[in-house]
Amino acid sequence: MTTNTISPSYEDPTVVAVDPSSTSSKRQQRIxxxxxxxxxxxxxxxxxxxxxxxxxxxxxGVDYRYQCPIEPMIPIFLIVHGATKFVWVAMSILAFINARIIYGMMNKAFARHFVLPSLLFQLVFALWFFAWFIAGNVWVFSNKSHVQSTDAANTSTYCQNTLYSAAFGLIISTYIVFGIVAVLTIKRRIVGKKIKEKLPSNPDGNHNKT
Known part of the structure; x- marks a missing residue:
């Protein structure tokens, strides 16, 4: 006569159960x-x-394409930079329409398909924009001390004044705009966080809207 012994089962402490609904909820929050x-x-x-x-x-960049022999890359910098921004504007308008109209008013399920491509595009654009912008800084600022716009025959130092001033001013303006946007974004998040903290909460932890 044989007796079957039942061995006690032990749960592997390294195995962590993942709640699919929790994962889906976090993904929805990111969207x-x-x-x-x-x-x-x-x-x-x-x-x-x-x-x-x-x-x-x-x-x-186009109008003064060949009028900066001291640094021919300055007009090219403006052309490529402007063209890159134009593409970003076109794609961002589509993202804005998708978020404001399709997701907000029409079809959320359909709009979600465009969220990841939009975010990836924003990331790729930011990396390319930063790299090209830094290159433009080098081309413009490295020639500031010896650039001149009065003697076009002296090609080693000549750059059309309007072109160089535009490139210089646009770079400075970009820094200013970035700074303003960054400050406003940080301020808005801080204010929003403080407002949420001041809102009364339900027992389940959710804030009530007043």
Missing amino acids: DKAMVYFSSFMFLVQIILAAVFSGIELHY
């Missing part, structure tokens, strides 16, 4: 945050400013 960003007034202001800067850069 909602992305939609809030793409549909925000701040994002719309960035689109408008980028469109204005893009037009100015393309105008000066």
Whole structure:
């Protein structure tokens, strides 16, 4: 006669159960945050400013394409920078429409398909924009001490004054705009966090809207 022994089962402490609903909820929260960003007034202001800067850069870069022999890359910098911004403006308008109209008013499930591509595009654009912008800084500022615009025959130091001034001014303006946007974004998040902390909470931890 054989007796079966039942061995006690032990749970592996390294195995962590993942709640699918929790994962889905976090993913939905990220999507909602992305939609809030793409549909925000701040994002719309960035689109408008980028469109204005893009037009100015393309105008000066194309019109004065061969008038800066001291550094031929300065007009190319403006052309590429302006063209890159133009592409970003076009894609950002689509993201804004997707977040504000499709997601907000029409079809959330359909709009979610465009969230990840929009975020990836923003990341790629930011990396490329930063790299090219730094290169433009080098081309413009490294020649500031010896550039001149009165003797076109002296090609080793000549750059058309309007072109060089436009490139110089646009770089400085970009720094100023970035600073303003960064300050406003940080301020808005801090204020929003303080407002949430002051709102009364339900027993389940959710804030009541007053």
